[in-house]
Amino acid sequence: MGGVLDQDHPAGAYGWRILEAEHVAVSGAHTVVHLDDSGKPGRVPDVLRAVLHDLMDDPA
Template sequence: MSGYRSRGVVTFSETDASGRFHYTAALKWAENAEHEIYRAAGVPIVRFPRRVVNATFERPFVDGDEYVVELHVEKLGNTSITYGWRILSGDEVAVTGSHTVIHLGESARPAPLPEKLRDTLQRIAPASTGVGQPAGSHC
């Protein structure tokens, strides 16, 4: 998968009473990878509320497990971005998902994506989306 990769370690606070990670942790990990891209592009993080979120859980994580988030652009619109992602436990896919965000302008209404963000996203988009060219594992 072309795109952006982010690594992390499951913290105790991300687990539930069963000792396994709480499902919301995976959504936060994907969101954190997305925010790393925004910071690298120099755009404010606060202007991208979620419109759609989807996740499928295949394998559990426990406190101390390492994970890798692979995030890629599925669709790049004028005011929206759809990200696809998967979270790996070693070589095994533990979670797959996607989410769509809308860029809001100063008036809190949908606004065109900033050009510097669009340029960054085009570098990490898989060629098959028609969005841009593959860019390895970072932005």
């Protein structure tokens, strides 16, 4: 399962699962909101967005 980081929105939705052998033992989802220095929802910085995107493409 992957995540979504829209360029114009401060939130990302992520789904995940834990496998036991070949079966899903646990699954879940969460939403993360990036906050700016004033504590308000703000655009995710490009550098952070790139790192998260790379992690989603290569789940080591």
